[in-house]
Amino acid sequence: TQLLEQSPQFLSIQEGENLTVYCNSSSVFSSLQWYRQEPGEGPVLLVTVVTGGEVKKLKRLTFQFGDARKDSSLHITAAQPGDTGLYLCADRRYQKVTFGTGTKLQVIP
């Protein structure tokens, strides 16, 4: 069974700070996805990365996929209160999507 570990588990920062969260898999990712979940809602897909070493940017969010395709990081520049939420990495293998335990981010104004 694939295990996806995310760190840190919780993160509370001031508005304007930068942060990085990490996702490590016990096996090679088939297709890495990052989701964000806001309180009281379901997760929403942010990005999908497939190629080892790939870097994708989504405004202030930068997603990096490790060369060996077993780890990933999400960097947020100049965090804003709207970034508050639970960040989940996931591995998509056809019809099965396995999720990590998540990093809960709180951005304080």
Place this chain on the structure above:
Amino acid sequence: DAGITQSPRYKITETGRQVTLMCHQTWSHSYMFWYRQDLGHGLRLIYYSAAADITDKGEVPDGYVVSRSKTENFPLTLESATRSQTSVYFCASSSGTGNNSPLHFGNGTRLTVT
């Protein structure tokens, strides 16, 4: 409204009772999923369905039953609820299994078993 809706939003039931959580999607997506979300465990797959009348077990299927007689509906039934099934349940749908077919989630049902 278009999208994926779950009902009820909140449910309190007693141990041993049967309870059904509803999920309805308007996109005609082939794939539908049920996850439960618990602190420390993240999202765990209970059951999924590739099409009407095709269902398969996920990671934690024990104590749950699903059906999919119509493409748009995917109800989840707890046959005899237990306290360990207290959780937030999310339904999701997807048009396919490729990288360009993300999961679209409902807003969840918070179930408490007393």
